[in-house]
Amino acid sequence: NAGVTQTPKFQVLKTGQSMTLQCAQDMNHEYMSWYRQDPGMGLRLIHYSVGAGITDQGEVPNGYNVSRSTTEDFPLRLLSAAPSQTSVYFCASRGVSGDEQYFGPGTRLTVT
């Protein structure tokens, strides 16, 4: 199993550009989540999904969209990038019978 994979690893955007961060898992996990990590703030939940077709907002959802058309994939869309979205983004997944979340390696995003 590859576990949780994220692409790209690094990305630089200009203000106003849009892009999609990709996340995929091959563990048949129902639950998937997106977090952002900023210095001194830990990880904050952006959006999460409890299954295909079901998504909900986390703590900091503004400026981000998600959809979950398959169990495996959970892309995160930045609609109009802003410098405040410069961060490291982590995707995570968990099985319905499991306790822990498995994290991907992260995407480091810089918005200039």
Add this chain to the structure above:
Amino acid sequence: AQSVTQLGSHVSVSEGALVLLRCNYSSSVPPYLFWYVQYPNQGLQLLLKYTSAATLVKGINGFEAEFKKSETSFHLTKPSAHMSDAAEYFCAVSDRNFGNEKLTFGTGTRLTIIP
């Protein structure tokens, strides 16, 4: 609402000394508690978890943590620090209500090991 407080954003210990990283939580229901470790430029790896079974939880790499309900604490310890323990450590809480997938993290503690 659930929350986590990690006391000390930076902790330094000598190699071979006791490691103690503090975590206090707030939750309206019995919580699930986790410690994750993050090595530089990597994702998060689970060290250990408390899910309402034994209050003393043993994890990987010689770490353990004790759930103390009366103190609302879940401090992480290791008897003897190793150079490879240098990393950032995050405590997290989940109330795991039905359909609630929200995992709330503390702000992290960076552990430095002094040779």
